[in-house]
Amino acid sequence: MEHGDVHHQRSTMAPTPPTDAELNTLIRARLATLGIDLDQLPPGSAADPETGSPGRDSVLASLRSFLRGTVATLAAYQLPAPDATDPEVGRALSQQHVPILYPSNSAEWRKA
Secondary structure, eight states: OOOOHHHHHHHTSSSOOOOOOHHHHHHHHHHTTTTTOOOSSOOSSOOOTTTTOOOHHHHHHHHHHHIIIIIHHHHHHHOOOOOOOOOOHHHHHHOOOOOSSHHHHHHHHHHO
């Protein structure tokens, strides 16, 4: 086996899925940037009987499930290319930015 073959094998290996603890860290960090503190929820998985707020563990489990089931699907999505488009061109087209509805507003926001 040549060196190039080994490199090809490594690049085609599937990534290791994140653990629950790693996803919990990601979820908590992302929510914290939005000003949301999961520690305000009742501990455990049972809902609070007075407020109906879900338990912290059930919220984390739901968000982990969402990340595992949805994010990979969204990341793999490619916009459909017109019929008879070369697949390589189609992949390149799918990486372009979506057109902005009001480009003049965007230009103003980017001025430094």
